[in-house]
Amino acid sequence: MRTTVGEFIIDRLKAIGITEIVGVPGDFNLSFLEQVRDAEGIRFVGTCNELNAAYAADGYARQRGVGCLLTTYGVGELSAINGIAGARAEHVPVVSLAGAPPLYATEYRWAMHHSLADGDYANMLEAIAPFTEVACRVTPMNVVEEFDRALHTCLREKRPVHIQIPSDITHLTIEVPDEPFSTALASSDTERLEAAADAVLKRFAEAKDPIFLLDQDTDRHGFTEKFRAIIEKTQLPYSQLTSGKALLSERHPLFLGVYNGSASAPGVQERVENSDFLVTTNPRFIEVNSGSYTHHLPEKNIVNFGDQHALVAGEYFVGINTLELLAILLEKLPAVQAPAASEQVEVPEFVVDKQAPLTQARMWPHFVSHLEENGVVIAEAGTSNIGLGPLRMPAGTQYINSPIWGSIGFTLPALLGSMLAAPERRHVLFIGDGSFQLTAQELSTIVREELKPLIVLVNNKGYTIERFILGMEDEYNDIQDWSYAELPKVFMRDTTMKSYVARTEGELEEALQQIAKSDDGAFLEVHLDPFDAPRGLQAFGPLTAEFDYGPRGPRNP
Known part of the structure; x- marks a missing residue:
């Protein structure tokens, strides 16, 4: 043809x-x-x-x-x-x-x-x-x-x-060829596939405390739904790296919490590192998802799934399509009845203090209390991702961030792309003012395309994450304070996107309730103290300075 x-x-x-x-x-x-x-x-x-x-x-x-x-x-x-x-x-x-x-x-x-x-x-x-x-x-x-x-x-x-x-x-x-283009991966070598399945099943039968540890490659290679089905069938507990946030439900009773080396959720480091059958998917540890390199996974007990190979307690199996391997394991692993009292973990109800100014400690749980199931949450590197990281997302949430590359400004254009691909899903973007200024022009494309996200602009008048690393009060971490809430109409005079501004918990609650009742896109500017930060960032900043600048380097007072 x-x-x-x-x-x-x-x-x-x-x-x-x-x-x-x-x-x-x-x-x-x-x-x-x-x-x-x-x-x-x-x-x-x-x-x-x-x-x-x-x-x-x-x-x-x-x-x-x-x-x-x-x-x-x-x-x-x-x-x-x-x-x-x-x-x-x-x-x-x-x-x-x-x-x-x-x-x-x-x-x-x-x-x-x-x-x-x-x-x-x-x-x-x-x-x-x-x-x-x-x-x-x-x-x-x-x-x-x-x-x-x-x-x-x-x-x-x-x-x-x-x-x-x-x-x-x-x-x-x-x-050009007459036959259509095939997106299918090559099939496995039959003997290697069967040998890998037998090795996994044998190790599983001997295990006393099997655990799944999820990271971003779980999603990238399409393993998530297979893992979900295996976990439900076998009732195995699971954890995640910060770089694999919300791949499976964070409110499921089998979810242990986040593994992050010595910065893990309570009890998680000991549980994961003592597992005798630890399922991984090519985790890549950098300082921010390893508790500053304090991770110690039990190598002899790891069952690692790559896209075209598996590693079972030190034995490599290559030439396999791992999705085929997971299908076999899903069929052959023994089923376990879920406990009768197995219910979703309840998140404490957030009680609004209407007159209280917004703070990092209370604002993020406030937002999470308004998130819907099966939505898309996009979190900019820095304050937004650190503030949301410890909180459990609603079931079905897709969490998009850039935990490894961490280029600020990524998330506003990423929101555009994600919404072009899935406009039917509810998208909420959390982005700091410093990051927003790098790629702010793309708000014009979002309103031109008549997309309807909720964009939360965290206005703390500068680079908060950098302040807590170094230069807490130095002007190199300051930025020009724009009239952010006016920008949707600057970019498109007749846009249907509505703007809101909140400085107190009461104003934030009122804005979120109005946004929930509207079918229009929303731009919500929230004001916080420039020297306020999530607890995780308050710890991360000094550790980063220690790592980056050495024993004789500068520090915040």
Whole structure:
């Protein structure tokens, strides 16, 4: 079958579930954008800049399983690279496309705009390659092979890929396969699959205290629902890293609490580290999810599931599709009757003190008391994530954050992407004023697209997390105090998004009740003391200073 290069790429994107491409137009990608415009079942959503597009594609991928952004050569690609690197760090599959100079210009090394004018057209791919699993430029001769290779790699490895598309090839016709693109993973080696299942079942039968320890790869590789079913069938307790928050219900009676080394919830460190059958999913420990490297998992008792391998008490099994292995385990593991008194853990009712000013200690439980089940909570790195981290989310909550890469400003564009992918879900974003100022332009895209989130802007007049590390009262941690609540109408005069401002618990409660009754989007600005912080941040700041600056380095008074 013959089709154009551009139509082939569009068909492949649709086959993997992409219905929105986010990005910024540029002269090298306009020929492709013309084809996107004319295609059915897919559209382009313009963002305010390329970095925000990369963040939005990341947020989109966390709903759909894969996201896509489109930039232009050089200036666009490099502007997006921070967001692409974040997707790499967080194991999020993103397809990054970039319009490139005409093929003849790159082959004959013409000096052109958006380049270094030295004829080098390999340098952009070389810059992006360390942060992607595939970085390539397609031609009419290789596009079928290379584009399919990139997509398969992206979906299998859960990493971003980057493909440059020369501007003069998108309307050329090529021969493409008749069969549809398959997103299925390869099947397992039969003997290795059976051997892995037997090894897990044998260790499980001998175990006295089996426990599941969840991290973000549980979600990335699609294990969550299989784990949920296994846990319900076997009635096994489970814990999570801070980087795997709310993957399973935090109000379930089998939930032990958060494992974070010596900073774990009470009793959790001892329980997890003494388990004789500890299920993990490639946990990656950094200082913030390991209690500053105080984690000590029992290596000889670990049963670790990767996407294409399993490790059972020191024995490796490769060549397996782990989803197939989990299906066998779900069938063969023994069922245990849940206790009659097995009920959801009740969260204490929050009692509003109407005249009290908002504080970090009480504001976060107040918000959680208003969250709905099965919603999406997006928490910016820093105060928001630290404040919400210890609190138990409602059942079915999807919790989106960036615990490893931690690039501030990520969450507002990620909200855009997540809502484009799942507009039917209730989205609540918590973002600090300092983070908001980095990517605030994307609020204009959110209102333009008529999306209806609740955006909570935490106004504490600066970088609170940095204050508690160093420079508590130094002006380098101060920022300009914007009129945040006015911004929705600044970006779109006739927007239906309504703004609210709260300084006391009573004002916050009234605003949340009004928001709950409305079908419109909401922008809620809450004011807190600049020198107030969640208890976890008050401890984290000095520890970070100790770690970062050494024994002779500066400290807060």
